[in-house]
Amino acid sequence: MKKLSENVYKVASPVYVSAHYSVVGKMESEGPLADCFDERIEDEKFGQETFEKGESQLLITAARGAIKKSGIPQSDFGAFLSGDLENQIIASSMAARVLGIPYLGLYGACSTMAESIVLGSFIMSAAKEKAVLCGACSHFCAAERQYRFPLEFGCQRTPTAQWTVTGAGATVLGSRKSAIRITNMAIGRVIDMGVTDANNMGAAMAPAAANTLKSLFDATETTPADYDAIVSGDLGQVGHDILLELMEERKLPLIKEKYFDCGLMIFDREKQDVHAGGSGCGCSASVLNGFFLRAIEKGEMKRILFMATGALMSPTSSQQGESIPGVAHAVVFEREEESR
Amino acid sequence: MTYLWCFLIGGGICVIGELLILLTKLTPARILVIYIVAGVILSFCGLYRPIVELAGAGATVPLTGFGYALWEGTRKAIEEQGAIGILTGGLGATAGGIAAAIVFGFITALITEPKAKHE
Amino acid sequence: MDKKERRQQAYQRLVEKHSHSSNFAQGLFRAFWVGGVICVIGQCFADLARILFEFTDSQAAGFAGICLIFTTAVLTGLGVFDKLAQYAGGGTIVPITGFANSVISPALEFKKEGFVLGTGAKLYVIAGPVLTYGISTAAVLGLFYFLYGVIFP
Numbered sequence: 001m002k003k004l005s006e007n008v009y010k011v012a013s014p015v016y017v018s019a020h021y022s023v024v025g026k027m028e029s030e031g032p033l034a035d036c037f038d039e040r041i042e043d044e045k046f047g048q049e050t051f052e053k054g055e056s057q058l059l060i061t062a063a064r065g066a067i068k069k070s071g072i073p074q075s076d077f078g079a080f081l082s083g084d085l086e087n088q089i090i091a092s093s094m095a096a097r098v099l100g101i102p103y104l105g106l107y108g109a110c111s112t113m114a115e116s117i118v119l120g121s122f123i124m125s126a127a128k129e130k131a132v133l134c135g136a137c138s139h140f141c142a143a144e145r146q147y148r149f150p151l152e153f154g155c156q157r158t159p160t161a162q163w164t165v166t167g168a169g170a171t172v173l174g175s176r177k178s179a180i181r182i183t184n185m186a187i188g189r190v191i192d193m194g195v196t197d198a199n200n201m202g203a204a205m206a207p208a209a210a211n212t213l214k215s216l217f218d219a220t221e222t223t224p225a226d227y228d229a230i231v232s233g234d235l236g237q238v239g240h241d242i243l244l245e246l247m248e249e250r251k252l253p254l255i256k257e258k259y260f261d262c263g264l265m266i267f268d269r270e271k272q273d274v275h276a277g278g279s280g281c282g283c284s285a286s287v288l289n290g291f292f293l294r295a296i297e298k299g300e301m302k303r304i305l306f307m308a309t310g311a312l313m314s315p316t317s318s319q320q321g322e323s324i325p326g327v328a329h330a331v332v333f334e335r336e337e338e339s340r
Numbered sequence: 341m342t343y344l345w346c347f348l349i350g351g352g353i354c355v356i357g358e359l360l361i362l363l364t365k366l367t368p369a370r371i372l373v374i375y376i377v378a379g380v381i382l383s384f385c386g387l388y389r390p391i392v393e394l395a396g397a398g399a400t401v402p403l404t405g406f407g408y409a410l411w412e413g414t415r416k417a418i419e420e421q422g423a424i425g426i427l428t429g430g431l432g433a434t435a436g437g438i439a440a441a442i443v444f445g446f447i448t449a450l451i452t453e454p455k456a457k458h459e
Numbered sequence: 460m461d462k463k464e465r466r467q468q469a470y471q472r473l474v475e476k477h478s479h480s481s482n483f484a485q486g487l488f489r490a491f492w493v494g495g496v497i498c499v500i501g502q503c504f505a506d507l508a509r510i511l512f513e514f515t516d517s518q519a520a521g522f523a524g525i526c527l528i529f530t531t532a533v534l535t536g537l538g539v540f541d542k543l544a545q546y547a548g549g550g551t552i553v554p555i556t557g558f559a560n561s562v563i564s565p566a567l568e569f570k571k572e573g574f575v576l577g578t579g580a581k582l583y584v585i586a587g588p589v590l591t592y593g594i595s596t597a598a599v600l601g602l603f604y605f606l607y608g609v610i611f612p
Contacts, residue, residue: 044456150568154544354494358549397501444532
């Protein structure tokens with residue numbers, strides 16, 4: 001691991017993506033990316049009694065799927081890093097209870113997928129582990145009843161509001177060579193521009209995203225043109241538009257055709273009433289593992305910059321009128337050409 | 341004729357609520373609080389009774405009408421029973437609605453299951 | 460004004476530029492007609508009660524409220540009410556149906572947390588403040604009314 005600047009690291013001893021797996025709920029299976037996901041479920045509770053347990057089951061399924069695909073025996077996994085949106089990240093902890101891999105619970109709100117991969121890469125290179133499992137999940141029903149109102153409560157969503165994705169993604173980081181390699185990473189700073197509206201999380205997260213992108217570009221001496229795709233987690237329509245403008249101000253304009261937002265990709269905003277787009281840990285987790293890593297594997301993309309964004313508010317801080325701390329972590333994935 | 345006024349006034353009161361939703365960041369809970377307090381104050385000032393007489397349910401069904409019932413109950417109880425009416429009148433007049441909401445809410449919770457939401 | 464505040468304000472303007480607002484006319488129209496119809500249904504219940512049970516006006520209004528609350532309970536239990544409310548906004552929130560839904564929905568939703576601390580306690584999570592402020596306002600104004608009657612008999 002080589003430090004390039006204050007918050008940007010180059011992964012010196014290679015870390016590869018050995019396997020990736022994604023599981024999504026019903027609405028996501030009706031969206032444009034339906035065919036990309038490894039598993040789609042119809043029942044929102046996933047055969048469990050509560051939405052919370054259902055969410056945990058999503059993560060367990062994604063984790064087991066990824067472990068199986070990697071072909072690495074479970075005893076070789078040095079750590080399981082995961083988080084979700086539930087109070088005290090109980091969905092992840094319940095999943096860890098079943099999996100039995102040494103577990104570090106993370107809270108990074110919707111930035112969790114990138115956070116887990118960043119930390120996973122550090123563990124890989126520090127401890128020379130054979131494999132580390134990274135994951136994240138979210139569930140619309142569980143998030144809604146915790147952060148906003150009961151599901152049956154009749155209230156209108158504002159146009160800037162986003163729809164929490166029911167989904168989970170798991171990535172196995174391994175030391176054995178594979179088609180996808182992690183090359184650079186940026187740990188985000190918390191940026192808060194005073195946005196207090198919890199129904200406009202895209203606006204709260206966009207400045208953090210701009211900050212992380214700039215530090216990564218500067219430290220690695222790259223520009224947006226050097227990437228086949230720059231992917232933000234769940235900025236939604238509002239955050240997407242703001243980020244484009246903020247990057248223009250920073251003289252690093254993103255190329256519109258190569259800039260994607262998972263929150264905008266996962267749903268069809270014309271047909272599905274999701275307002276500004278998808279959000280939640282499961283949004284970037286499922287789209288990264290279901291779509292982008294697969295695209296690199298197939299050789300359709302060579303180098304992508306994945307940046308998951310998180311709005312780190314709590315229901316309590318929102319009620320107290322506190323503004324929303326935003327964060328964004330970035331990971332660069334590159335295709336490793338086979339030298340056979 | 342009452343039915344026409346009922347529709348127009350009732351709809352109008354709801355439009356004011358919708359305006360509050362669209363123009364401010366008020367949550368539904370806050371809007372409900374504003375409406376009930378406004379209903380009590382307007383009734384106290386004698387401004388709500390004429391609307392009730394004109395529009396019937398158009399004025400009593402919106403939550404301002406709940407405030408109207410609270411105040412009218414308080415006023416009557418004070419006139420009939422004196423000081424104790426300050427505390428007994430309001431709830432007495434609205435007991436039916438409050439009890440209905442609580443009891444039906446409880447029964448609904450007993451017999452139905454929360455459903456997942458798609459769109 | 461310090462630099463940080465200026466930057467935050469500039470950013471706030473940027474946010475407003477990109478945050479689309481709701482369709483205004485459509486929202487108002489939907490709230491108007493649904494709200495109006497709910498009131499008319501209430502009027503029907505009240506008139507029926509007057510004719511069938513010879514209720515007084517205030518009894519009939521109370522009866523109409525209870526009927527609407529019952530209807531809301533059924534629609535909420537069936538999972539239909541939130542869809543109607545998503546369409547109508549203020550049209551379903553402002554009438555007594557909104558109050559009823561605010562009691563019934565948490566009662567149902569928090570069932571899994573138990574009948575005492577889930578349903579029993581969470582039932583009042585939205586309705587509690589409404590009752591608190593409604594009853595307190597009425598009592599305070601009632602006190603004024605009473606004192607006025609004592610001083611100027």
